Amino acid sequence: MQKNNVLTRLMRNQIFIPVAALILLAIFNLIMDPSFFKITLGYNSVGNPVLSGYLITILDYGSELAILAIGMTLVTAASGGQDISVGATIAISGSVVLRVLCGTNSRPETLQAPIIVAFLISCVAAMLFGAFNGVLVAYFKIQPMVATLILFTAGRSIAAWINNNELPIISDPVFGYFGGFIPGIPIPTPFFIAVACMIVIALVLRFTNLGLYTQAVGINENSSKLNGLNPAFIKFLTFVILGLCVAVAALIKVSRISSINYSVIAKDIEMDAILAVALGGNALSGGKFNMAASILGAYVIQFLTTTLYKFNVQSDALPAYKAVVVIILVVMSTPVVRSWLSEAGKKIKGRTSQKAKEVA
Amino acid sequence: MAIEKKADVAKKQKIPMTDTSLLLLITVVVFFAMYIGAILFQGKGFLKPQTFFNILNANAALIITSCGMSIVMITGGIDISVGGVAALVSMCCAVYLDYHGGNVFGAVVIALAIGLAFGLVQGFLVAYLEIQPFIVSLAGMFFARGMTTIVNTNPFNVANEAFVALKETRIVVPGMGSVNKLGNYVDAYVEIGVVVALLIVLVLFCLLRWTKLGRNFYAVGGNAQSALMLGINVRRTKFLSHVICSFLAGIGGFVYFMHVGSGSASHASGMEMNAIASSIIGGTMLTGGVGNIIGTFFGVLSLSTIQNIVSSAGLDQAWWTGITIAAMLCLFLLIQSVVIARKKRA
Numbered sequence: 001m002q003k004n005n006v007l008t009r010l011m012r013n014q015i016f017i018p019v020a021a022l023i024l025l026a027i028f029n030l031i032m033d034p035s036f037f038k039i040t041l042g043y044n045s046v047g048n049p050v051l052s053g054y055l056i057t058i059l060d061y062g063s064e065l066a067i068l069a070i071g072m073t074l075v076t077a078a079s080g081g082q083d084i085s086v087g088a089t090i091a092i093s094g095s096v097v098l099r100v101l102c103g104t105n106s107r108p109e110t111l112q113a114p115i116i117v118a119f120l121i122s123c124v125a126a127m128l129f130g131a132f133n134g135v136l137v138a139y140f141k142i143q144p145m146v147a148t149l150i151l152f153t154a155g156r157s158i159a160a161w162i163n164n165n166e167l168p169i170i171s172d173p174v175f176g177y178f179g180g181f182i183p184g185i186p187i188p189t190p191f192f193i194a195v196a197c198m199i200v201i202a203l204v205l206r207f208t209n210l211g212l213y214t215q216a217v218g219i220n221e222n223s224s225k226l227n228g229l230n231p232a233f234i235k236f237l238t239f240v241i242l243g244l245c246v247a248v249a250a251l252i253k254v255s256r257i258s259s260i261n262y263s264v265i266a267k268d269i270e271m272d273a274i275l276a277v278a279l280g281g282n283a284l285s286g287g288k289f290n291m292a293a294s295i296l297g298a299y300v301i302q303f304l305t306t307t308l309y310k311f312n313v314q315s316d317a318l319p320a321y322k323a324v325v326v327i328i329l330v331v332m333s334t335p336v337v338r339s340w341l342s343e344a345g346k347k348i349k350g351r352t353s354q355k356a357k358e359v360a
Numbered sequence: 361m362a363i364e365k366k367a368d369v370a371k372k373q374k375i376p377m378t379d380t381s382l383l384l385l386i387t388v389v390v391f392f393a394m395y396i397g398a399i400l401f402q403g404k405g406f407l408k409p410q411t412f413f414n415i416l417n418a419n420a421a422l423i424i425t426s427c428g429m430s431i432v433m434i435t436g437g438i439d440i441s442v443g444g445v446a447a448l449v450s451m452c453c454a455v456y457l458d459y460h461g462g463n464v465f466g467a468v469v470i471a472l473a474i475g476l477a478f479g480l481v482q483g484f485l486v487a488y489l490e491i492q493p494f495i496v497s498l499a500g501m502f503f504a505r506g507m508t509t510i511v512n513t514n515p516f517n518v519a520n521e522a523f524v525a526l527k528e529t530r531i532v533v534p535g536m537g538s539v540n541k542l543g544n545y546v547d548a549y550v551e552i553g554v555v556v557a558l559l560i561v562l563v564l565f566c567l568l569r570w571t572k573l574g575r576n577f578y579a580v581g582g583n584a585q586s587a588l589m590l591g592i593n594v595r596r597t598k599f600l601s602h603v604i605c606s607f608l609a610g611i612g613g614f615v616y617f618m619h620v621g622s623g624s625a626s627h628a629s630g631m632e633m634n635a636i637a638s639s640i641i642g643g644t645m646l647t648g649g650v651g652n653i654i655g656t657f658f659g660v661l662s663l664s665t666i667q668n669i670v671s672s673a674g675l676d677q678a679w680w681t682g683i684t685i686a687a688m689l690c691l692f693l694l695i696q697s698v699v700i701a702r703k704k705r706a
Contacts, residue, residue: 082494136690140697145494146438146636146646147693153633154686161683271502274495284495314513316625320506323499327485330496334489 014281017329018296021279025303029310036310041186046173051186054306062302063190064249067197068269069276069298071242073289078214078238079137080286081144082274085129086246088155090266093126093250095159098260101175102168111172123247129155130243134236152270160262170258179255190252197248198295205291214238218286268319272301275326281333379699383643384655386695390641391662398669405672410548413533419664420553421446421616423657425631426638427564428608430656433639434568435601436581436648437486437493441478442609443631444504447624449474449613451508454623457520464522468614475610476603478504483602487595493602501632508625515624527621531555553615560608565653577601581648637689638663645696663688 029036039053068086075083100121103112129151136147182189205211216224217231224231249269254260278284279300280293301322308321331337398406405411416423425442432439452474453467478500485496518524530549568574576597579587588594616628642659644651666688670680 084498136693140694141700142693142697143646146640149633149636150686150690150693153630153637153689154683157680157682157686268502271498274498278495284492314509316509316513317506319502320510323501323503323506326495326499326502330491330499331485331489334491336489 014290015293015296017281018279018293018300022296022300022303025300025307029307033310036307044181046183048181048183049186050181050188054310056188058299058302058306059191060188061190061306062299063188063194064252064266065269065272065276065298065302066194066295067245067249067252068242068273069280069294070197070201070291071238071245072273072277073280073282073291073294074210074214074238075144075242076274076277076282076284077218077286077289078235079144080218080284081137082270082277082284083133083148083239083242084145084270084274085133085148085151085155086242086249086273087266087269088152088159089126089129089243089246090250090253090269091156091159091260091262092129092162093122093247094254094260094265095162095262096122096125097251097254098168098170099162101170107169107171109171111170111175115175115178119247119251122250123244126247126250127240127243130239130241130246131236133243134239137239138232138235156262159260163260165262167259167261175255176258177255179252179257193248193252197245201291210237211289211291215288219288271319271322271326272305273298275322275329276301278326278329278333283333284330379645379650379703380643380652380655382699383645383650383696384652384658387641387643387655387658387662391658391665394662394665394669398665402669402672406668409533410546411668413548413550413554415661415664415668416554416557417551417619419660420551420557421612421619421628422631422634422638422664423557423660424560424612424615425609426635426642426656426660427560427653428605428612429632429635430639430642430644430651430653431564431568431577432493432601432605433636433644433646434581434648434651435577435598436584437598437601438636438646439482439493439497439500439602439605439609440632440636441482441497441500441504442605442612442635443628443633444501444508445475445478445606445609446613446616446628446631447626448504448508448511449610450617450620450627451511451623451625453614453617454516454518455512457518457523458516462520464520464526467523467617471610471614471617472607473610475607475613478609479603479606482606483599486602487599505625508627512623513625515622515626517622524621526552527618551619553618556611556615560611561653561657568653573597573600578649581650583649634663634685637685640689640696641692645700646693647700 036054039051039055041049042052044050072082072086075081097118100113100118101111101115102108105112133144133148133151136142136150137144140147178189178193180189181187213224213229213234216227216229217234221231249266253266274284276298277294279297280290280295281297282289282294304322304325305318308318309315313321332341395406425446429439429442449471452470456462456470457464457467482493482496482500485491486493529552531552531554533548533550566574568577576587576592579590579592580594580597580601584594587597612631613628616631617623620627638659639651639656640646640659641662642652642655642657644656644659663685666684667681670684
C-alpha cells in the first residue's frame with residue numbers, strides 16, 4: 001500500500017511526464033542499438049579535443065530549444081497561447097548579428113564590430129519584435145497565435161531584407177565558438193550557454209515575483225487585476241523575455257554555421273518549443289507552469305529528433321512523426337481522457353482489492 | 361405625407377450596423393480602392409479583364425480553402441493545416457496519376473478522401489476531446505507536410521494525358537476579351553478551378569445565410585454557452601465546421617493541383633497563412649461569430665491584388681510579398697480590435 005502511494009504521488013508530479021518519456025526513449029534506443037549511448041573523445045579538424053556521440057549531439061542541439069522553452073513557458077503561462085513566430089524572429093535576430101559583424105561587406109576579412117556589441121544589438125532587435133507581439137496580445141487583445149502569425153509570415157522576409165538577401169559568411173574562428181567548441185573544452189559551448197540561461201531564470205523565479213504573477217494572470221486575468229496586478233503588462237513582459245531567449249538562441253544558431261540561410265534557419269522550431277512546453281506537462285491554456293519540466297521536455301524532444309535521424313528518417317519527414325507524438329501527448333492530457341483513464345484505473349484497483357478481500 | 365412618415369420611421373429605426381456588415385463594407389471598399397489605385401498608378405495592365413481573371417485563376421484554390429477557414433473561424437476555431445493538406449493532396453494525386461496510371465476521377469476521390477479524413481480526425485479531437493484547435497491543426501499541418509515528403513521526395517510534373525487535358529481546359533468568358541499587342545483579338549478565359557471556387561462560394565454563402573447549420577455556426581462562435589442553452593449541439597457544430605474546412609482544403613488542394621500540374625512537398629506553402637489573412641481581411645472575426653463568405657472572397661481578391669501590385673511595381677523580391685501581406689494582416693487585426701472595443705463601449 002505504501003509503495004502504491006509513493007508511485008501515485010510520483011505520477012502526479014508534473015516532471016514525471018518528461019522523465020517517463022525520456023526513460024521510454026532511452027530504453028527503446030538501448031534495445032535497438034546500445035551504441036547510441038557511446039561517447040568518444042576525439043579531435044576535430046582544428047585539433048581540439050571534442051566529445052562526440054549521440055548523447056553529446058542531444059546536449060548540443062537541444063540547447064537552443066531549452067532556451068526557447070524557457071521563454072515559451074512564460075508566454076504560455078501568462079497568455080494561454082503560444083508564440084509561433086520564434087523561428088522567424090531567430091532568423092531576424094541572426095541576420096542582425098551578421099549584419100553588425102559584417103557591416104556592408106558580406107565577406108569581411110575582419111569583424112566590423114565586437115561580437116558582444118552585435119549580440120547586444122540583436123538582443124534589442126529581438127526584444128523589440130517580442131514587444132511588437134506583446135503589444136498586439138496584451139493591449140490589443142488579439143489571440144497570441146494569430147498576433148504572432150504576422151511575424152511568422154513576415155519574419156524571414158524581414159531577415160532577408162536586413163542583409164539585402166546576401167548570405168554573409170564570417171571567417172573569424174572566434175565567432176564559431178558559440179555554436180561549437182571552445183579550444184581545450186571538450187563539451188559543446190551551447191550547453192554552457194543553456195545552463196547559464198537556466199541559472200538566470202532559476203534566480204529570477206526564486207528572487208522575484210515573476211513566476212507567481214505570470215501564473216496568477218494565466219489562471220484568472222480578472223482576479224489578478226482585482227489583486228492589483230497589471231495583467232497586460234505582465235503578458236507584455238513575457239513576450240519581451242521570450243524575445244531575449246530568441247536572441248540567445250539565434251546567436252547559437254548563426255554561430256554553428258558562421259552564416260545564415262533565411263528560409264531554413266530554425267525551421268519548425270516553434271513546433272518543437274511548443275511541444276517541449278506540452279511535454280513538460282504544462283497546460284497549453286495557461287496558468288501554472290513548471291520550468292524544469294519544460295526544459296527537460298526540450299531535451300526529450302531533441303532526444304526524439306536524434307533518435308529519428310539515427311533511423312535515417314529524412315529531415316523533411318520528421319514533422320510527421322513529431323505530430324503523432326504531439327497528438328498522443330495532448331490527447332492523453334485532455335480532461336476527458338484523463339477522467340476516463342482514472343476511472344478505468346479505479347475500476348481495476350477496486351477489482352483487485354475485492355479479490356484480495358475474497359482471498360482473505 | 362406618407363413618404364415623410366416613412367423617412368421618419370427609417371430615421372428612428374436606424375439600425376446600428378452589425379459587425380459583419382461593417383467589416384464586409386470595409387473589405388469591399390478596400391478592394392475597390394486598391395484595384396482602382398492599381399489602374400491609375402500601374403497603367404493599363406490592370407484595366408484588362410484578363411488581369412482580373414488571372415488573379416482568379418491563380419487563386420481559385422485559395423478562395424476555396426479560405427472559405428473553409430472562414431467557417432472554422434466563425435465557429436470560433438482555427439485550422440492551420442489547410443496548406444499541408446493541399447500539398448499532401450497534390451502530391452498523392454500526382455503520384456497516383458503518374459506512377460499508378462490512375463484516372464482523373466480516382467484522383468478526385470483521393471483528394472476528397474484525404475480532406476475528409478483530416479477533417480474527421482481534427483474535428484473529433486477539437487470538438488469531442490476539447491483540445492485547442494490551434495494545437496490540433498498545428499500537428500495536422502506538420503503531419504501533412506511530413507507525409508507529403510514520405511509519399512514522394514522529389515517534385516515532378518504530371519504527364520497523364522487526361523489530366524493535362526483537364527488542366528488546359530479554358531472556359532471562355534464572352535465579351536471580355538481584349539486586343540493584344542499584335543492586334544489580334546484574344547478571348548478572356550478562366551480555368552475550371554475558378555468555376556468550382558465560385559460555385560463553392562455560392563453554396564457556402566447560402567449555407568451560412570439560410571440553413572440551420574449555418575446559423576448554428578454563428579451561434580456557437582458568438583457564445584458557445586448560450587448556444588448550448590438554446591439547445592444547439594455545440595460539439596457537433598464544431599466537429600462539422602472542421603470537417604467542412606478540411607474537406608474544402610481537399611478540394612482546394614485538387615484545384616491547386618489542377619493549376620500547377622505537379623506534385624511537390626513545398627507546394628501550397630504558406631497557404632494556411634494566406635487563408636487566415638484573407639478571412640481576417642474579409643471581416644471574419646477571430647473571436648468567432650462574425651464573418652461572411654462574400655467578405656472572404658473579397659479578402660482573397662484584395663490579398664492577391666496587392667501581391668500583383670507589389671510584383672508589377674518592380675519589387676518582385678520574395679520578401680516584399682511576405683511583408684505586405686503581414687502589414688495588411690496587422691492593419692485588419694487592429695481594425696477588428698477597434699471594432700471589438702467599440703462594441704464593448706456600446
